[in-house]
Amino acid sequence: MSAKKLGLREKYSKMTRDLSWEPSYQPMEKIYPQTEMEGLKIEDWDKWEDPFRLTMDAYWKYQAEKERKLYAIIEAFAQNNGQLNVTDARYINALKLFLNGVSPLEYAAHRGFAMAGRQLPGVGAQVACQMQSVDELRHVQTQVHTISHYNKYFNGLDDFRHKHDNVWYLSVPKSFFDDAMTAGPFEFITAISFSFEYVLTNLLFMPFMSGAAYNGDMATVTFGFSAQSDEARHMTLGLEVIKFMLEQHPDNVPIVQRWIDKWFWRGYRLLSLVSMMMDYMLPKKVMSWKEAWEMYFVQNGGALFEDLARYGIRMPKYWEQTVAGMDHLSHQTWNTFYTHNHAAAFHTWMPEEDEMQWLASKYPESFDKYYRPRWEHYKKLEEEGKDFSNPSLPMLCQTCQIPMFYTEADDPTTISYRVSEYKGDKYHTCSDGCKDIFDHEPEKYIQAWLPVHQIFQGNCGGGSLEEVLDWYRLNQGVENVKYHLSEDFSNWKKWKGLDPETESDDEPRQVSNG
């Protein structure tokens, strides 16, 4: 034959985009009904650059190698009672937050990328989204399998599916993904692939996985390493999709900018859960929230947005407020969970003196001035056997669904709240960022299943706190108490051979920080 042989790139093209065809028996808009709904203009899908060229045979080969290794380590971990090697049973609470709050998001990502992989009309984008979809299924399943062993020995992990759908603070991560998935395919992929995976993943995934490494959790850190190459692929997809949309038509720029603004702020609010995990829940700290935000958002994110400036894209709106808030975010969040521990499926505690010193050194502007006195007060109450707890129901932000406890960016003594009026009703939001998001799509956000409103409307089991907690299926007295009163703590002492009889109740954590 005289024709020229195909190069690698052309060969890959034969394996993917050449598989599709221009339909003639059914109209394109019926096969891909979501293409135009978001107002985005795509002129040429052939301009899509495949961010990674992976055929299925290679995919199976690489992924199976990783799975074999991972499961071998999980098995060995279980066999050797590896859970006893973590720094301290307080660490398990980070896993509780992860399994109840984050793993279900991996499932949501699996379904969301399946939808994008079916609805985006270019094969290159379809294949990338479908691969990510099945990767995300991998992540939720391997996380469940990894944490399954911990679930056999610790409380607060065994009902993560029910809790994710029902418990108040888990509506924060849940509504985040519900929001992205109920949008169109382009907004979804901007929200998750770009704003979340590309800009913020180092602030979600990294702290949990590094936290595992620092705290002797071999099983979870192995999962983390195993998922790293998947994450790298997902991040390249995030950047490609942004550049593709921006290069296709100048009219796309303001739409994409608004999505970036929205999803940056949504993501930042979601990360408040991570901030308290980093600063308070890890017995052995990796870095402070403030250091992480400076490194991964201010520096790395700043460089990224400089690079995107040539497309007419600027830094996400209100990013300055996140910098102003760095000194307060984790402390205010932890305070809320500590005072509402009775309604949470994990344990809280007050930091030890050495941890207070660490916090003071990481937050010289704020910790000793605003938070240490409060913590010392709580500790005193604990010592008197009168643990402080707040039985009232907080007002929630209509957008991010976090209780309205954040303070104004320029004044840590004033609670920040904003009000919008829509069709004669008032809606409250926690910040300028959340208010903007509400005001742009009020019809969407008035639908929010706000946990506190739902309780008051009688949709959560009854009128008393106890009935609501039963409806949450919180194992009361076991899952929802302060750490020093918990079964996790007494079991830990038993398993580690630290005689519980000789431990007095008011000095419970002499065993920690090993």
Added chain:
Amino acid sequence: MQIDIKTADVTPLRQTFKHVQERIGDNKPASRYQEATIALQPEANFHYRPYWDSANELYDKNRTAIVMEDWYAFRDPRQFYYGSWTIARAKQQDSTERNFSFVEQRDLLSLMSDEWRQVVADVLLPLRHVEYGANLNNYYVTSYGYGAAITQLTAFAGMDRLGIAQYLSRIGLILDGNTGELLNQAKEDWLQAERWQSLRRLMEDLLVVEDWFELLVAQTLVLDGLLYPLVYERMDKAVSENGGSSLAMLTEFMSEWFGESKRWVDATLKTAAQESEANREQLQSWINHWLPKVEAALLPVAERVFESEAEDVLEELKTELSVRLKKKCTLELS
């Protein structure tokens, strides 16, 4: 910190997660498949109606006419979750790779007569577009279906179909010495040649089916249930008898895949059919609706291989499918 685990008394507090325990019974250890599957999909308190389907919730049982008391009544007989699926495929991929290099190194496809090489190129290569359509259809089910027990299977199957489309493309590249000319011709045929138009119309019609369970039945039971035996059993056999036995080495993945995949398809249909008379009637009516269309679409393709015997071959395949349906799914073929 060193710990002496010999002295540590570590009795588990529980065997598995609540949503798993509720379905498998108290104090039973759960399998990896069960923990990775049962109740994994969100079920309640969705926040916003989708912009793309404001009549339904984000996850909604009403996107199909099939009604189930429990969407986790479905069980995959292969017990696939991501890990077991990808490890199974990697093994098959490994032997497929060896088969491809064996055939390529010895140039075994050249042993076929030109006439039969042409048959293979004419029939096999346009099917990569069918595989791509099947990929999208499976992903439609994963997107809008209800319950992880089914939707994860179509995610795996969707990726499998992309893999098969890629294996078919490689066969085309072996046949034409890596120029892509045969694949271009095959695409031209798919778009224009009379032989392929009813099948292409069928694929495009499937791409707009709204009820995800109907699509599952039409694609994975009716279409695949006739197409795979036609191509990867009957045609492979005919090609083998005509000097092309090496082709079977290149399509081994496909025939193995079908033998394995029909097990979950059968189990899924059987569970749905046994749930209620209404489900059974609905499934039956979908089968009756799609079967004649599939038959008509496959006939011209079969004729390219079996000429005047094509109708008889399809009749036999229909009988086999009917036996399979009755035995494995408790359903009938009209």
